[in-house]
Amino acid sequence: VKPSVDAVLRAMGFGAAGSFTVNLEKWTYTPLNAATMGESITAALYAENAPQAKLTGGMATGRIAGRTGTPDALTLSLRGRYVTRADVTAVTATPSTVQPPILKAGIFTWAGITTLRLWEFSVDFGTTIGRALSGSGADGVAGFFLSRDAMTATFVIEQVPVATYDL
Numbered sequence: 001v002k003p004s005v006d007a008v009l010r011a012m013g014f015g016a017a018g019s020f021t022v023n024l025e026k027w028t029y030t031p032l033n034a035a036t037m038g039e040s041i042t043a044a045l046y047a048e049n050a051p052q053a054k055l056t057g058g059m060a061t062g063r064i065a066g067r068t069g070t071p072d073a074l075t076l077s078l079r080g081r082y083v084t085r086a087d088v089t090a091v092t093a094t095p096s097t098v099q100p101p102i103l104k105a106g107i108f109t110w111a112g113i114t115t116l117r118l119w120e121f122s123v124d125f126g127t128t129i130g131r132a133l134s135g136s137g138a139d140g141v142a143g144f145f146l147s148r149d150a151m152t153a154t155f156v157i158e159q160v161p162v163a164t165y166d167l
Contacts, residue, residue, distance in 0.1 A: 008076060010041075041058045068104070069103070072100060081141070
């Protein structure tokens with residue numbers, strides 16, 4: 001079973017590989033290179049008693065952040081082609097029962113020191129969304145693409161004795 005954020009992570013320029021050992025199912029996401037990165041997604045916004053808003057060919061940028069003892073949060077921005085609004089039957093939503101990942105304990109290794117305790121982290125995936133222009137398109141846009149700038153990571157760790165490591 002793929003994680004619920006699989007499509008979004010692929011639209012952010014990540015590839016997925018699964019490992020299916022009994023009781024150890026695991027998905028690993030790695031950044032793809034510029035030649036192959038990014039799968040587009042379709043996103044729809046359903047509001048009660050209102051027309052549906054839809055985006056096709058969507059590409060995403062985003063970041064993930066967490067703090068010890070709280071659920072990790074994935075923040076994203078989608079960009080794609082707007083589809084004319086339409087009246088649709090309201091969707092009956094079923095809330096997810098999957099517990100979001102919570103940073104309960106983390107081992108942070110820096111310069112070979114493994115006793116540093118991680119309190120908080122954030123990772124910006126470092127992607128930007130560009131437009132491919134086309135003279136033959138009604139709106140002049142052929143589609144969207146991702147480019148990878150620079151991934152940025154921020155960590156808040158507990159100060160350890162100077163004898164252990166002089167930060």
